[in-house]
Amino acid sequence: MATNNVLDLFSRIEPSKIITKPKLHLLTHLPDDIRRYGPLIGESTESFECYNAVFRSCSVLSNHQAPSRDIAIQLADQEGFKQRTTGGWWPDGSGGWKRSGPGVCGSLERYTALKNNLGWANDTGAPPSLFLLILAVRS
Secondary structure (H helix, E strand, O other), rough: HHHHHHHHHHHHHHHHHHHHOHHHHHOOHHHHHHEEEEEEEEHHHHHHHHHHHHHHHHHHOOOOOHHHHHHHHHHHHHHHHHHHHOOOOOEEOOEEEEEOOOHHHHHHHHHHHHHOOOOOOOOOOOOOOHHHHHHHHHH
C-alpha cells in the first residue's frame, strides 16, 4: 500500500523516473523480500554511512602527501577520543589502568555536535520522510 503511494507520487512528480530508475521497481518487491529474507540491509548499514562521512572528512583534511597515513592517524586519534569519552580504560604507563571521570564521559550527551562529528547520528526514532526517500531513489 505505501509502496503504491510512493510510486503514484513519483508518477506525478517525474514520470520518467518510473522507467529509468530500477530502484523504484525494486520497491514493489520489498514486502515479499522482507518476508523471505528478513529486515532490509539498509537499516543495518546506516551507521556505516555515517562512518563514510567521517572517513571523507579525514580525507579532505589530509595534505595529500601521504593520504593513507594521514587518514589512519586521524581515525586513530578519533578512536582514542571515543575511548576516553565513553568511559573506556587505557594503560597509565606504570602498570595500572585509568579512565576518564564522569565530567568527560558525559560530554557526548551535553555536546551532540561531538557525537555527530564522530559519526554517531542521533536516533530520533522518527520514520524517514517521503522527501528523504525520494532523494535516496534519485541518487
